[in-house]
Amino acid sequence: MLEANLKTQLKAYLEKISRPVEIVASLDNSPKSVELQGLLHEIATLSDRIAVIEKRDDAQRKPSFSIGEPGKPTGIRFAGIPMGHEFTSLVLALLQTGGHPVKLDDAVIEQIRALDGDYEFETYISLSCQNCPEVVQALNVMALINPRIRQVTIDGALFQDEVEQRQIMAVPTVYMNGEVFGQGRTGVKEILAKLDSNAGARAAKELEKKGVFDVLIVGGGPAGAAAAIYSARKGISTGVAAERFGGQVLDTLAIENFVSVKETEGPQFATALEQHVKSYDVDIMDVQRAEALLPGKIHEVRLANGAVLKAKTIVLATGARWREINVPGEKQYRNHGVAYCPHCDGPLFKGKRVAVIGGGNSGVEAAIDLAGLVSAVTLLEFGTELRADAVLQRKLRSLKNVTVITQAQTTKVTGDGKKVNGLSYKDLSSGEAKHVELEGVFVQIGLVPNTEWLKGTVELSRHGEIVVDARGATSVPGVFAAGDVTTVPFKQIVIAVGEGAKASLSAFDYLIRNSETETVETEAEEAVA
CATH class of the missing domain: 3.50.50.60 (FAD/NAD(P)-binding domain)
Structure with missing residues (x-):
C-alpha cells in the first residue's frame, strides 16, 4: 500500500521510537478493513517496537484502531484509513506514543495535565482537508499527556451514516462528550482556552507584564512574518500578536507561484514562516485577537482578553477572510450546506x-x-x-x-x-x-479585510481596507500596515511578504527619526533650564 520511497522515509522516522507501541485494530470482513489491515501490518514491519493486534470489538467503529503502550489505557484512535493529509497525524501518534518528545512548552503541558474532567472527543475529518490535521494532532497529543482525555479521528467519507445522522457538512467538526465542541482549524492553545475557564485571565495577566515594544506587529500571516523578521534583524524589540500564525495561508491548498518555491501547501508554508520568525528574538503572542488600537505617543493595542500591549510603532497585518454573499440563509446554514x-x-x-x-x-x-x-x-x-x-x-x-x-x-x-x-x-x-x-x-x-476593530482610528477605503502610502504608512504617525488588509492591489502571498518587509523598514526609519527629534527637544529643554 505504501510506495517504496514513502516506506523508506517512514522507516527512518520510526527508528526514533524508544519504547514499545501497540496498535489494536477493530476489523470486520469489509474491503476497507482488509485495506487497513494491510497498512497496519506493513507499518509494523518497519519497526520491531510496533506490534499489531487484531480483534473484532463491537463497541468500536470498524475499521478502526487504537495506538498506545502495551498494558496501558490508550486515548488515541483512528476510525478509517488515515492516509492523505492525515498520514502525518498517524506517524506523529506513533512517534509520540513511542517516546518521541512532543513540541509543546512546559507550561502548556502542565496546563493539559491539570485539566479537571473527563473528555471524550470525536473529530470528523476528510482526508483531503488541510485544516484537519492540526486539530487531530492537537487532541492526540492532549490524550497522550492527560489520561482523562480520549480522542477518535473519524473519516467522514467512510462513516457517512454518522455524518448524515449528525448532519455534519463541514470539517473538521469536533464533538466533546456527545455535543458539538467546535468547527474549523484549531490548535492546542485554542482548545485549552475553551476547556480551561481561567486560561484567558492568566494569559492577560502575563501579557500585561510586557514592556514597550519598539515594533508591535498585529497579525501572523506572510506580511506579519516578514515584518517581524526584518524588525528583529535590526536589533530592536519586536512583538507579534496573532490570532493564528499563518493567517489565510492556512486555508490555502496549493501554492505554486511563490518565487523560488516551486510547489508547497498552505499549512507547510505557514509552518516555515513561523519557524523562520522563531529563529530570531521575536516575542510571539499567539491566540490573541486585537480589539482596539489606541494611538498616542506610545501606541496601545487592546486584546480580547483585556490585556493591553504597548509599542512605539505598530505594523497592522491582520489580513482578510472569505467574503460572504450576505443573503438570507447563508448564516443559518453555514456548516450545514x-x-x-x-x-x-x-x-x-x-x-x-x-x-x-x-x-x-x-x-x-x-x-x-x-x-x-x-x-x-x-x-x-x-x-x-x-x-x-x-x-x-x-x-x-x-x-x-x-x-x-x-x-x-x-x-x-x-x-x-x-x-x-x-x-x-x-x-x-x-x-x-x-x-x-x-x-x-x-x-x-474573494476576501474582506479584517479591519472592523480599526474603524475610527486609521483611514479606511470604502472597501474597508487600510489606506497606506508608498512606504506602508497609515493616516496615524507611527502606525504602518501591510498585506491583504491594505489598499495595495493584487492580493498575493509574494506581495504581502514584500509589503511586510517594507512596512517594517519604514517603522524602523520612523523610530530613528523620532528618536533624533526627541534628543534635540531634550537638549533644547536642558539648555533653556
Whole structure:
C-alpha cells in the first residue's frame, strides 16, 4: 500500500521510537478493513517496537484502531484509513506514543495535565482537508499527556451514516462528550482556552507584564512574518500578536507561484514562516485577537482578553477572510450546506449536487475539484463572463457535470431548517427569479479585510481596507500596515511578504527619526533650564 520511497522515509522516522507501541485494530470482513489491515501490518514491519493486534470489538467503529503502550489505557484512535493529509497525524501518534518528545512548552503541558474532567472527543475529518490535521494532532497529543482525555479521528467519507445522522457538512467538526465542541482549524492553545475557564485571565495577566515594544506587529500571516523578521534583524524589540500564525495561508491548498518555491501547501508554508520568525528574538503572542488600537505617543493595542500591549510603532497585518454573499440563509446554514473550503468539505458532498458562487480563479478551481466528487456542479457568476484564467475556463467547460450560469445574482440559500436544499438567484439578463435544487453551496467571491476593530482610528477605503502610502504608512504617525488588509492591489502571498518587509523598514526609519527629534527637544529643554 505504501510506495517504496514513502516506506523508506517512514522507516527512518520510526527508528526514533524508544519504547514499545501497540496498535489494536477493530476489523470486520469489509474491503476497507482488509485495506487497513494491510497498512497496519506493513507499518509494523518497519519497526520491531510496533506490534499489531487484531480483534473484532463491537463497541468500536470498524475499521478502526487504537495506538498506545502495551498494558496501558490508550486515548488515541483512528476510525478509517488515515492516509492523505492525515498520514502525518498517524506517524506523529506513533512517534509520540513511542517516546518521541512532543513540541509543546512546559507550561502548556502542565496546563493539559491539570485539566479537571473527563473528555471524550470525536473529530470528523476528510482526508483531503488541510485544516484537519492540526486539530487531530492537537487532541492526540492532549490524550497522550492527560489520561482523562480520549480522542477518535473519524473519516467522514467512510462513516457517512454518522455524518448524515449528525448532519455534519463541514470539517473538521469536533464533538466533546456527545455535543458539538467546535468547527474549523484549531490548535492546542485554542482548545485549552475553551476547556480551561481561567486560561484567558492568566494569559492577560502575563501579557500585561510586557514592556514597550519598539515594533508591535498585529497579525501572523506572510506580511506579519516578514515584518517581524526584518524588525528583529535590526536589533530592536519586536512583538507579534496573532490570532493564528499563518493567517489565510492556512486555508490555502496549493501554492505554486511563490518565487523560488516551486510547489508547497498552505499549512507547510505557514509552518516555515513561523519557524523562520522563531529563529530570531521575536516575542510571539499567539491566540490573541486585537480589539482596539489606541494611538498616542506610545501606541496601545487592546486584546480580547483585556490585556493591553504597548509599542512605539505598530505594523497592522491582520489580513482578510472569505467574503460572504450576505443573503438570507447563508448564516443559518453555514456548516450545514454552506461552505467556503472545497478542499476540506468537498468529500462530504460526494454524489450530491452543489453550487459554486464566483467565477474568478478560486471559484472555477473549486468547481473543477468538486466535479470529480459530486454528481453535479452549478457555477454562478454575477458578471457577463467568467473572470478566471483561460486555461482554467477551458478545463471547466470540458467537464460534463458542470453547468455555468453567468449574470446570476444569488438572492437566497434555502433549506429545510436543518440543512441546505437549494439556492435562489435572479437572472440579470431577463429579471426572472430562478431556483436550483441542491445540497451544498460553496462561496468563492474573494476576501474582506479584517479591519472592523480599526474603524475610527486609521483611514479606511470604502472597501474597508487600510489606506497606506508608498512606504506602508497609515493616516496615524507611527502606525504602518501591510498585506491583504491594505489598499495595495493584487492580493498575493509574494506581495504581502514584500509589503511586510517594507512596512517594517519604514517603522524602523520612523523610530530613528523620532528618536533624533526627541534628543534635540531634550537638549533644547536642558539648555533653556
